Amino acid sequence: MTYSVPKVAGEAEMTVGRDEATSQWPMWEVFIRQRRGLSHVHVGSLHAPDAETALMSARDVYTRRVEGVSIWVVPSTEIVASDPDDAEAFFGSIEKPYRHATHYEIPDEVGQM
Amino acid sequence: MSADQLGPDQRGPARFEALLEAEDKIEPTDWMPEGYRQTLIRQIAQHAHSEIIGMQPEGNWISRAPSLRRKAILIAKVQDEAGHGLYLYSAAETLGVTRDEMLAMLHSGRQKYSSIFNYPTLSWADMGTIGWLVDGAAITNQVMLKRCSYGPYARAMVKICLEESFHQRQGYEIMLTLCRGTDQQKAMAQDALDRWWWPSLMMFGPHDSESTHTEQSIEWKIKRVSNDDLRQQFVDMTVPQADFLGLKIPDPNLSWNEERGHYDFGPIDWDEFWAVVKGNGPMNRERIEHKRQSWEEGAWVREAAVAYAAKQLRPKHTRFAS
Numbered sequence: 149m150t151y152s153v154p155k156v157a158g159e160a161e162m163t164v165g166r167d168e169a170t171s172q173w174p175m176w177e178v179f180i181r182q183r184r185g186l187s188h189v190h191v192g193s194l195h196a197p198d199a200e201t202a203l204m205s206a207r208d209v210y211t212r213r214v215e216g217v218s219i220w221v222v223p224s225t226e227i228v229a230s231d232p233d234d235a236e237a238f239f240g241s242i243e244k245p246y247r248h249a250t251h252y253e254i255p256d257e258v259g260q261m
Numbered sequence: 262m263s264a265d266q267l268g269p270d271q272r273g274p275a276r277f278e279a280l281l282e283a284e285d286k287i288e289p290t291d292w293m294p295e296g297y298r299q300t301l302i303r304q305i306a307q308h309a310h311s312e313i314i315g316m317q318p319e320g321n322w323i324s325r326a327p328s329l330r331r332k333a334i335l336i337a338k339v340q341d342e343a344g345h346g347l348y349l350y351s352a353a354e355t356l357g358v359t360r361d362e363m364l365a366m367l368h369s370g371r372q373k374y375s376s377i378f379n380y381p382t383l384s385w386a387d388m389g390t391i392g393w394l395v396d397g398a399a400i401t402n403q404v405m406l407k408r409c410s411y412g413p414y415a416r417a418m419v420k421i422c423l424e425e426s427f428h429q430r431q432g433y434e435i436m437l438t439l440c441r442g443t444d445q446q447k448a449m450a451q452d453a454l455d456r457w458w459w460p461s462l463m464m465f466g467p468h469d470s471e472s473t474h475t476e477q478s479i480e481w482k483i484k485r486v487s488n489d490d491l492r493q494q495f496v497d498m499t500v501p502q503a504d505f506l507g508l509k510i511p512d513p514n515l516s517w518n519e520e521r522g523h524y525d526f527g528p529i530d531w532d533e534f535w536a537v538v539k540g541n542g543p544m545n546r547e548r549i550e551h552k553r554q555s556w557e558e559g560a561w562v563r564e565a566a567v568a569y570a571a572k573q574l575r576p577k578h579t580r581f582a583s
Binding site for chain 2: 155172173175191192193194195196197198200201208209210212213229231232233
């Protein structure tokens with residue numbers, strides 16, 4: 149459902165987030181293999197006290213309609229991500245067209261290659 | 262000027278603008294204006310709370326569903342709402358808010374949920390009307406939100422929209438069954454429509470002229486269509502469905518406008534809308550009280566889960582030592 153509840157006149161602006169102090173359960177990232185032959189794909193996250201409970205919760209939260217045949221859960225803190233500011237260094241625009249098959253001209257007479 | 266020619270402190274803002282411009286998604290690790298982050302936290306948290314509180318009006322009828330089939334369907338639907346709430350809490354958490362914070366704000370009334378759930382479900386026909394109208398209105402809004410600029414929110418919407426389709430269809434099927442039944446059953450369906458029609462239209466929020474957030478949200482591509490346009494879409498879609506059921510929409514001003522190519526409809530009672538938003542709807546207090554109570558009474562389950570997790574972590578030999 150949806151639902152942006154409008155502010156009541158005079159309602160204070162509230163700033164939330166970045167609250168480090170919390171006692172809540174660790175977060176887990178959930179990956180599902182849709183069917184045999186495909187890779188596990190990230191579908192979301194959840195909180196659980198341990199791995200076994202995380203797996204059971206992932207089943208209830210993310211696969212109510214047989215969305216997959218296998219689930220991975222990984223502690224969110226174990227994921228190491230690249231920084232968007234480093235995108236240039238990682239995925240930079242240095243052209244290396246010779247890495248692509250279309251870079252090479254093969255006469256039509258040769259046929260499919 | 263490309264982003265790599267800018268100083269490091271300007272690269273974030275420039276990339277943010279460029280991504281919006283290109284209809285690309287903003288992802289959690291990207292720089293974003295604080296206002297964008299706060300707007301999304303507020304909206305996604307409210308959306309999540311609505312799914313969770315939305316379980317109550319329908320949960321009310323699980324034990325009194327008229328058949329085993331209807332009961333199984335209703336349980337599955339309520340379970341879906343819980344799932345939707347959880348996808349959305351996860352999406353909000355990517356913005357740096359904790360789930361504990363959001364729950365605390367719901368319980369203390371500092372964060373709201375959709376006012377539609379502050380109306381009572383008085384008869385079985387309300388289950389049909391909620392699926393048909395309330396989920397129908399929600400789908401109208403959520404289809405738009407699939408194109409929202411914030412990646413995690415947009416992705417949650419894709420999955421939710423797929424599942425909501427079942428919700429609306431099962432509701433309409435209940436209405437069809439009642440309308441093809443006895444006079445009494447049809448009257449029950451009409452009574453439910455009479456009570457839920459106007460609150461459903463209010464779900465789209467104030468008129469564009471009164472809506473202070475719409476402009477900025479549209480600029481940030483969080484919202485892609487205005488409140489009034491979404492409401493019109495919903496009315497245009499729903500009127501023929503009511504006609505098919507043989508039910509009468511409770512609005513004497515409702516009529517097809519050939520020139521506009523849309524239905525005209527009567528004025529919405531905004532006093533009622535604001536009264537409910539401010540906490541004075543028929544069910545506001547009960548909904549939050551019930552939520553708080555279930556959270557408190559469930560404490561032992563959470564504690565047991567933590568104790569079990571701690572026990573699993575203990576090295577095996579210590580189990581024999583004691």
